[in-house]
Amino acid sequence: MVIFMAKVMGLTGNEAIAYAVKQCNVDVVAAYPITPQTVMVEVISEYIYNGEMDAEFICVESEHSAMSACIGASLAGARVFTGTASQGLALMHEMLYIASGLRCPIVMGVANRALSAPLNIHGDHSDMMGSRDCGWIQIYAENVQEAYDWTIQAFKIAEDPRVLLPVSVNIDGFILSHCVENVFVLEDDVVARFLPPRKPLITIDPTNPITVGAMCLPDYYFEVKFQQFQTLNESLKVIREVTKEYESLSGRKYDVLEAYAMEDAEAAILCIGSTAGTAKEVAKGLRREGKKVGVVKLWVYRPFPQEDLIKALGDVKALAVLDRAFSFGAPFNALCSDVISTLYKYRKDIRVFNCVYGLGGRDITPMEIRGIFEETLEIADTGRLKEYVRFIGVRE
Amino acid sequence: MRRLSGLSETGRKMGWKELPIGGYLLEPGSSMKYKTGDWRAFRPIIDQKKCVNCLLCWIYCPDGAIIRLEKNVDVNYDYCKGCGICANECPVKCISMVEEKW
Numbered sequence: 001m002v003i004f005m006a007k008v009m010g011l012t013g014n015e016a017i018a019y020a021v022k023q024c025n026v027d028v029v030a031a032y033p034i035t036p037q038t039v040m041v042e043v044i045s046e047y048i049y050n051g052e053m054d055a056e057f058i059c060v061e062s063e064h065s066a067m068s069a070c071i072g073a074s075l076a077g078a079r080v081f082t083g084t085a086s087q088g089l090a091l092m093h094e095m096l097y098i099a100s101g102l103r104c105p106i107v108m109g110v111a112n113r114a115l116s117a118p119l120n121i122h123g124d125h126s127d128m129m130g131s132r133d134c135g136w137i138q139i140y141a142e143n144v145q146e147a148y149d150w151t152i153q154a155f156k157i158a159e160d161p162r163v164l165l166p167v168s169v170n171i172d173g174f175i176l177s178h179c180v181e182n183v184f185v186l187e188d189d190v191v192a193r194f195l196p197p198r199k200p201l202i203t204i205d206p207t208n209p210i211t212v213g214a215m216c217l218p219d220y221y222f223e224v225k226f227q228q229f230q231t232l233n234e235s236l237k238v239i240r241e242v243t244k245e246y247e248s249l250s251g252r253k254y255d256v257l258e259a260y261a262m263e264d265a266e267a268a269i270l271c272i273g274s275t276a277g278t279a280k281e282v283a284k285g286l287r288r289e290g291k292k293v294g295v296v297k298l299w300v301y302r303p304f305p306q307e308d309l310i311k312a313l314g315d316v317k318a319l320a321v322l323d324r325a326f327s328f329g330a331p332f333n334a335l336c337s338d339v340i341s342t343l344y345k346y347r348k349d350i351r352v353f354n355c356v357y358g359l360g361g362r363d364i365t366p367m368e369i370r371g372i373f374e375e376t377l378e379i380a381d382t383g384r385l386k387e388y389v390r391f392i393g394v395r396e
Numbered sequence: 397m398r399r400l401s402g403l404s405e406t407g408r409k410m411g412w413k414e415l416p417i418g419g420y421l422l423e424p425g426s427s428m429k430y431k432t433g434d435w436r437a438f439r440p441i442i443d444q445k446k447c448v449n450c451l452l453c454w455i456y457c458p459d460g461a462i463i464r465l466e467k468n469v470d471v472n473y474d475y476c477k478g479c480g481i482c483a484n485e486c487p488v489k490c491i492s493m494v495e496e497k498w
């Protein structure tokens with residue numbers, strides 16, 4: 001038996017990300033506070049003020065400026081971090097595309113929160129789903145431990161010369177950002193060995209001038225964007241490599257997705273973020289009753305792990321896909337659309353229905369998840385779908 | 397092999413595998429190589445017999461595409477976008493705008 005000597009700390013999701021950022025020896029942080037991310041950058045600014053972290057904290061006047069400053073610093077060769085949520089992410093939207101288009105390996109912690117109007121500060125995935133096509137690698141953590149682990153891995157993935165793309169580490173607002181958990185943390189020198197200082201391939205440098213962000217007309221734009229598109233798709237391989245290396249030093253196993261009790265499952269729930277924890281707990285109970293249910297949790301949402309998903313689903317007959325955001329006017333919501341597209345592509349005949357839940361931070365209870373499982377089992381049994389999209393707990 | 401500019405040695409337009417990442421331009425001053433003259437729909441033709449070399453076209457040209465010679469002016473068709481400001485400003489009306497047949 002291998003015993004990993006580990007230090008345990010009581011940290012909230014925000015603090016865990018901040019602690020990881022400190023250990024990752026980040027050079028520049030440019031951020032603007034917004035609920036529920038505020039503590040994340042507040043703690044980082046304390047580290048810097050106390051001299052525990054040798055970094056430049058740029059106090060900016062908005063999230064648009066925060067991301068702009070991050071892009072400049074990243075192009076100059078710095079290791080860069082920022083954090084935001086909700087309206088802040090929406091205000092950053094324009095710059096998110098520039099960060100990925102200019103191939104800046106920025107890491108951003110996002111404490112997912114609902115979008116206004118009506119104003120709501122609680123957790124759902126509307127913010128990041130609204131920016132899902134921005135060309136960033138998008139990772140969703142299930143708990144605080146994962147938030148810590150993924151933040152460290154995110155820098156390694158982003159800065160890999162085969163990737164050079166920004167990465168967002170998403171934690172559910174309040175559910176993870178503000179809840180204290182016991183977190184196994186690595187020693188500083190272990191993180192430093194895993195993540196040596198950034199070695200940029202090309203930087204902006206007055207003695208060797210280059211042009212970045214120049215206009216690109218119809219004759220070249222398509223090729224440049226295709227290069228980015230291809231790189232994002234191929235980054236799955238690098239993500240997997242990084243998780244393997246991280247496992248060897250932390251003892252914690254990560255991948256692009258987690259398949260829980262899926263080996264012989266007939267009905268399953270697919271979701272992202274903290275809800276996967278509840279779903280796994282409910283599945284465990286149902287398994288004890290002899291029900292063949294499982295859970296698929298995507299850690300990596302962009303690039304969408306298509307082959308891994310097909311493999312994980314195995315011989316499942318019915319699947320409920322849980323979305324914590326609306327895609328207004330769309331036939332299915334974001335996550336479910338991606339799942340159905342993947343099933344179509346691989347000619348996989350699984351009965352799929354979409355459940356929208358927990359908007360504006362509304363809790364999803366184990367009983368509700370049990371209900372979804374039971375319905376999925378029924379569909380697996382009869383092969384008949386009643387509704388394609390359901391809205392969990394919404395009052396008429 | 398990623399090259400510095402968007403054109404390969406043979407002048408062929410590069411594909412996505414060859415281009416520098418992120419649309420970076422790794423060669424300073426490479427815009428000189430980009431000939432904007434092919435944006436032109438109308439071509440300014442100077443009647444050298446009528447030209448009085450007043451240089452108003454040279455002053456007004458927004459692209460610096462009027463070439464100053466010893467006794468007269470000429471047009472740099474590599475960069476002239478055909479806006480027609482020179483023809484409009486010419487006091488002796490010696491510049492005519494002729495439709496390009498590309």
